Amino acid sequence: xVTLLDTAARSTARHPEKANRPDTxxxxxxxxxRVKAPGSPVYRETQEIVRQHGLVTVCEEAGCPNIGExxxxxxxxxxxxxxxxTRACAFCNVRxxxxxxxxxxxxENVAKAVHKLGLEHVVITSVDRDDxxxxxxQHFADxxxxxxxxxxxxxxxxxxxxxxxxxxxxxxxxxAKPDVFNHNLETVPSKYLTVRPGARxxxxxxxxxxxxxxxxxxxxxxxxxxxxxxxxxxVLQLMDDLRIADVDFLTIGQYLQPTRKHHKVDRFVTPExxxxxxxxxxxxxxxxxxxxxxxxxxxxxxxxxxQLRAARQAKLGQA
Numbered sequence: 001x002v003t004l005l006d007t008a009a010r011s012t013a014r015h016p017e018k019a020n021r022p023d024t025x026x027x028x029x030x031x032x033x034r035v036k037a038p039g040s041p042v043y044r045e046t047q048e049i050v051r052q053h054g055l056v057t058v059c060e061e062a063g064c065p066n067i068g069e070x071x072x073x074x075x076x077x078x079x080x081x082x083x084x085x086t087r088a089c090a091f092c093n094v095r096x097x098x099x100x101x102x103x104x105x106x107x108e109n110v111a112k113a114v115h116k117l118g119l120e121h122v123v124i125t126s127v128d129r130d131d132x133x134x135x136x137x138q139h140f141a142d143x144x145x146x147x148x149x150x151x152x153x154x155x156x157x158x159x160x161x162x163x164x165x166x167x168x169x170x171x172x173x174x175x176a177k178p179d180v181f182n183h184n185l186e187t188v189p190s191k192y193l194t195v196r197p198g199a200r201x202x203x204x205x206x207x208x209x210x211x212x213x214x215x216x217x218x219x220x221x222x223x224x225x226x227x228x229x230x231x232x233x234x235v236l237q238l239m240d241d242l243r244i245a246d247v248d249f250l251t252i253g254q255y256l257q258p259t260r261k262h263h264k265v266d267r268f269v270t271p272e273x274x275x276x277x278x279x280x281x282x283x284x285x286x287x288x289x290x291x292x293x294x295x296x297x298x299x300x301x302x303x304x305x306x307q308l309r310a311a312r313q314a315k316l317g318q319a
Contacts, residue, residue, distance in 0.1 A: 107146035121302035137169035223251035253295035
């Protein structure tokens with residue numbers, strides 16, 4: 001089921017679908033999850049470039065804890081197709097409701113911002129756009145092509161929605177040749193009904209598998225959050241499902257609750273448990289694994305891409 005929300009009468013509410021939910025307890029964060037507040041000169045320069053080009057970033061919209069570190073390195077993850085999502089996931093802090101029309105100038109503006117920031121590797125994500133016939137696939141392709149035209153040496157990573165019931169959409173995006181295709185599972189299948197009700201676990205697995213069928217050389221990537229009440233064995237099974245789909249790169253990070261109206265944090269997973277997940281995932285055959293409390297899909301994406309290419313070359317050299 002896809003959730004479309006009419007927020008005309010309550011346009012100021014960020015999450016109208018959560019307004020009537022009972023408040024949940026917000027657990028105190030352990031020391032290992034704390035980060036420094038942003039505010040360096042380079043951070044403010046990045047912020048100004050984003051504002052000048054009228055861009056939206058998932059760093060801000062999703063309340064990413066790594067924004068200070070990333071923006072201080074001029075690493076910003078662009079969120080295209082507006083700031084309003086048609087889904088109502090229980091974990092997400094992105095605004096929900098009826099989106100505005102696509103901005104035809106956005107591909108060029110994103111490309112200009114990438115050039116101004118001097119990015120060698122850029123991550124492009126989006127809100128879900130279930131209102132569009134292709135789910136925004138062509139817009140993704142237009143952004144990729146615009147970046148390539150102005151920044152031919154920049155490698156491009158995309159983090160896409162699931163394009164549920166959008167026949168032909170995935171093919172449009174893959175044909176635009178991003179360097180990395182990322183689609184996050186977010187959580188284990190038993191939690192989808194409460195955490196990600198608008199999505200379908202096996203559709204997401206099949207989406208990632210289909211990318212490899214269309215372009216075997218394209219890197220694929222997926223990520224999950226832990227601390228939502230999942231069992232350890234469920235995480236291990238999810239790893240196996242991703243490997244069956246030939247996914248190259250897995251990220252695992254701690255879920256952080258945006259507000260009392262969002263899904264609660266069941267527990268804070270320890271750094272030692274994250275290390276254990278990383279060890280197991282590597283033995284299962286992923287080319288690269290990032291597993292830590294503050295791991296996020298686009299955190300250290302440029303450095304990770306270099307490691308991903310090196311890991312593939314090393315594997316080919318052993319064959």
